[in-house]
Amino acid sequence: MVRDEGMAKTLVQRQEEIRRAADGLRRIILSYTGGGHIQYGLPVPKRVARRLSGEVTQTTVYMMSFEPSRAEDVRALLDDPIADYLWLTPMGKANPTKPCK
Structure with missing residues (x-):
């Protein structure tokens, strides 16, 4: 805060x-x-x-990594808009991180 x-x-x-x-x-x-x-x-x-x-x-832009197997996570963020825009980038080789809720 x-x-x-x-x-x-x-x-x-x-x-x-x-x-x-x-x-x-x-x-x-x-x-x-x-x-x-x-x-x-x-x-x-x-x-x-x-x-x-x-x-x-x-205007807010929320950036997150995207992995096709986690498409439901993206849909959930679009249903309850986390920001004005959602910027998706391909997953790196490291383990995916969970978005904050």
């Missing part, structure tokens, strides 16, 4: 710095965090939105 608040605070501070810039350009902030910090819109995205009073558009 403390880390999530810290991440949200940093993102909001940067967003406020960008808004103060007088160049009128639209800017994008990209934050690369672990999956547990963005799943289901919690906790960092919701904390950022709260701090900015909803005046921000956010």
Whole structure:
């Protein structure tokens, strides 16, 4: 929880710095965090939105490895959307990891 608040605070501070810039350009902030910090819109995205009073558009991408024999795991994540987008990559040679719930 403390880390999530810290991440949200940093993102909001940067967003406020960008808004103060007088160049009128639209800017994008990209934050690369672990999956547990963005799943289901919690906790960092919701904390950022709260701090900015909803005046921000956010998109989340959840990355996971994909093995055809575990297609049901992917379907479950799509049924109860874990993020706005799901990015699947082929399995490596190591043992598969289970997604956080």
